[in-house]
Amino acid sequence: MGKLSGINVVDLSLFLPGPMLSMMMADHGAEVIKVEPPTGDPAREMAPVEAGQSVWFRNLNRGKQALALDLKSDEGRERLWALLAEADVMIEGFRPGVMKRLGFDYDAVAARNPGIVYCSISAFGQEGEMAHHPAHDLAVQALSGFLSVNDGPDGMPVVPGVPSADMAAGLNGLSAVLMALIGREQSGRGDYVDIAMYDSMLPWCAHIAGSAIQGGTSPKSQTQRSLGGAAFYNVYQTMDGKHVVLGAREIKFAKVLLTALDRLDLLPLAEREAGEAQRPLIDFLRQTFATKSRDQWVEWFADKDVAFSPVLDFREALDQDFVKEKGLLVEADGWHQIGPSFRFKSEEEWQASDAPELRK
Structure with a gap:
């Protein structure tokens, strides 16, 4: 039931x-x-x-x-x-x-x-x-x-x-x-x-349009932390023309990655305002990610506590093991x-069903 x-x-x-x-x-x-x-x-x-x-x-x-x-x-x-x-x-x-x-x-x-x-x-x-x-x-x-x-x-x-x-x-x-x-x-x-x-x-839009909501100017993507203006919340192209993302802004992740890349001197840039102030760090990361293929970066990040993900197409996304494991x-x-995006412990296991044919 x-x-x-x-x-x-x-x-x-x-x-x-x-x-x-x-x-x-x-x-x-x-x-x-x-x-x-x-x-x-x-x-x-x-x-x-x-x-x-x-x-x-x-x-x-x-x-x-x-x-x-x-x-x-x-x-x-x-x-x-x-x-x-x-x-x-x-x-x-x-x-x-x-x-x-x-x-x-x-x-x-x-x-x-x-x-x-x-x-x-x-x-x-x-x-x-x-x-x-x-x-x-x-x-x-x-x-x-x-x-x-x-x-x-x-x-x-x-x-x-x-x-x-x-x-x-x-x-x-x-x-x-x-x-x-x-x-x-x-x-x-x-x-x-x-x-x-x-x-x-x-x-x-509450988290991205605060300035406009309060009656001020509209946000511009390249100066917003959530829209591309922050180094550690951004998309980067890899050597094989594919892409990866850094997807969290907590400074602890920046410290882990920059330490592994031997560029801890750039850490203060990650704490600056989004936009031009972070441009040198974004440029460094762009150059860095361009030195390996997407899958090589996946392997490199495997043992590092950094909010990193490869950009997958839908075929790759749907073929991931955990998608099948969760019955998605x-x-x-x-x-x-x-499958349904949420389920209840008390309910019977969800079963796929066909869509109806049209009857008159």
Whole structure:
């Protein structure tokens, strides 16, 4: 029995944030019915395909049921009402106003099912001047300031490797839904939560944008300790064109490494302000790391207490022994899945499950 056994979820969302939210609930026992348009969730067609299903779709929709409904038809609406009558949670990710036009906004649903926890996910929220502005993850990151520090040494922002606004919205949505379910135990009523990707992402800047938060200037990557301005929190290229990182700023790690490199005289530089004051130390480390291959450095660091890591591609990352040991990547029946990021000691061992085929 999972922690969420007995919780029924109706999920009308597509692509990433909402499906991630409901999959995390399904992983822990919730019964999730994924309601898709007659043509299906577009993620079903996203390459690559393995064992007849999109890898993307399977890894965000495992353990659910899937039902195709045309919500513009009387039959489709009636079938959705029947599902919502038994639901504890409803998730939707349409553009603001769509659910009201269809007759399934929170007020309408709660009038029939007062215990429903209703979660809407959008780029900028359901109300306000930005509510109807179309945006996916990249645009949200651009408007929230994060893209400005996702830049190279030339200051040119680059497309992020992680859809952080999408993921933040999914995680915020999960937190809010679970809080509302706990609150329902006391009040007997459900609630409505308006999850915006922008609002979900913004608090993540607290550790890097302090000067801007207090009304001052915006941070520049090359002068920030967490963004590339510190020698011991930085990326370095190796002799074979690959990369390694030093990933912690505690002075004890700098002392260990500089002692091993016989350059303890450079230690005071590691304590200076990030940016130009640390440039001589960064330059020394760049020259040093360029003298060996990435794997040679991995071997060299093996007996040293330094926060060091090689930069791996996804193939290398997924092939690490500890990934298999922890059950983070599983293979079953010819397909692969990334396992849940958290599990409970009291629950049965998690088993991989397929994503649902679309039924009508």
